[in-house]
Amino acid sequence: MTTPASSCRLAVDTDDGIFTVTAHQASTYQVRLGDGLTTGALSSHLDALASHLKVTEIGVLIDAGVAENHLGNITAAVTRTGLPLRIIRVEAGQDSTSSDSLNTLIRALPPRPWTRRTLLLAVGGGSVHNLVRTAAGYLQGLPYALVPTTVQAQIDAGAGPDYGLAADRLGTPYPAGVYVDPTLTATLPDQHITAGLAEAIKVALVTNPLLFATLEKSTGPRPAGPVLTTIVCEAMGSKLLLRALNPQRELLQRGHCVGGAYTAALRYRIPHGEAVAVGVAVAAAHAFLSGQSTLEHRDRILDLLAAYRLPVAIPDEIRNPVWAFVAAPGRLRNGYLRLILPLRPGRCAFTDDFDRSAFDKAVDDLAARP
Template sequence: MPSTASTAIPTPDVKSPHRGSLLIDGAKQGGHESYRVTVQREDRYDILVGRDSLARLDELLAPVMKANDANSAVVITDNHVGPLYAELVMKRLSAAGVRAQCVVIPAGEPSKSVAQAQRLWDELRSRSVRRRTVLVALGGGVLCDLVGFAATTYLRGIPYVNIATSLMGQVDGAIGGKVGVDHSTGKNLIGGFYHPALVVIDPSYLATLPLAEVINGLAEVVKVALIGTPGLFEQLERLPMQQDWALDQPAPRHLIEGLGPIIPAAIGKKLEMLAPDPFEQDLRRLLNLGHSVGHGLEAATNYVRYRHGEAVAIGIATVTALSVGMRLASVDTLRRVLRLLRKLRLPVSVPDDLRAVVWNHLETARLVRNGRLLLVMPTAIDQCTIIDDITRSQYDTACQLVDQEAKACD
């Protein structure tokens, strides 16, 4: 595998990944006993970014196994990633004295479902998984979401580790503790917050991915750059990307090397944005940039026509055009965003035949958010604001503006 600009991964310092306590105040009110219960929970885990992680996996996992008093693990991967890495992961676990088993599921967004979670629960039950067994998610963002969901629901919570092998997983799905599955009526409707015991990220994994999957993850990096990571947008503009590179072939080495400093920058910004509100109690979240339209587009096409990053890219372009229409951003900002997305070979337009369906999904999102869409709007490169709502006319005009300006960028 090619080397990257990232540093070697240190050994994690894991003491106790999940700790908690109750503070109880008793009192008498009107002749009745009452208790005020305050639950305090601390989740502690390392996100390790660097090279050669699989070769050192036994060393990296040892503190996690010890902290959880565990000596067994189940590696969960998919039929794309498994043939590449599962054997090596199993060998390193065996070298650490861990009794390990492997479960392989179908790759792709359709596996992020209640039905697949049910099959996974059945597998865990048949393999006598206990509270102290560690689940190891070996794959991309879909797999990390699914395994995290299984971990938080099986036996009321068992530890899990994310080994993110896709760019989407590395900058988004594997970090932050959001876990869940899709529902037929919407994306990520079933899930919760359950942090992993460890996250391992090695940019060199990306060398085995089809270029299309690297491009998919780049949409989340564009999102983080627009939210406000100084210099990141410019780094993305300098990334090498040729329009004639085959999408189904591995990404070229110099592209992977260029991602070396970009990945930790994107991770750091996401963690910074999560820090004040890790459980998303505030619905006004800048990290939702592009996702309202993107999720609607995915649901409208049954999660098979667009990769998540492709849908988010269209969402980013659409809300930037909305921002122009509301005089919050300049046309030059929109053009620069469109040029970058198109350079990265990401789609930008909501197809004509899907505009009404996507709008209907936005209406559903408005209901979920207490009557407000709460759309994140870029106002400049690396600056965003949030507006409460838009009209159908504004949405249609924005879709038309994206089409118009995208043609001008050719």
């Protein structure tokens, strides 16, 4: 006996008294993108979403730094819905994904029993979004929506649960809505703009050579206005398509071991995008040195990273700590390390042939560049 997966939430096969059950969970949500969205249509979008979800209040969880520039517009948009508003500020940075921050958020929400009638609206960067996603899972499906305020978060927000305090392992639901307004990034320092663009470069290398070409044409003044909107839209769309194709989700979630190790060696004191850039640079150097890519393609990748003033080299004083963090997952996998190699824009490959010697050669190759 077999029940088709398309007609029910569970597909069940039976054979010799053994039941094989495949559970399917479908989530549908809209990602809306537009310049000036938060000062224009956001209110009507939230009103429609609140009506659909039958929520009775909106809790705005906002990055304390972001609140200085954007809380007024967000508050005005929520107030126009006519629903009660609760504002919860959290400190920016990696610590906002800690258990202490999660406890602070939960204490600020209405007491149990949970009725799922509070819509959480997360306003800020990726760490704030991760905090809300984790809380939503912990609170058994409390609805939430995202308003990303950094380039990195805007590219990532539409793709659903990913990282954080245990993210998917807590059964984190997908957002009820995502509202992307590239003009919110205008108040960011240049370092945070370019750090976010490192994610766009990574996505372009995996799947979108036209986006890579757009990024190459936009390296003068920092991208803004329609140019930045195009970059965010293309990168976000490419990432969504990759996540929709299960065989290729791995390209976004695994194999970027050097970037994470670089961040850890620096004790998380740098923007995530700068770590992404270093990871891409090491992978590009290894692709060239192992004969899987050409000097022309290696230089094209490294030149673009450098044009956005992103780091591409690993200083000698942290080389050993970085490798220690790179090698740690391998010890859990019997020495198995997997690295994604950018061969050229739009094409990547996996390699298992990446040891300390290969790492040192790649680091030396990057240090030798003028």
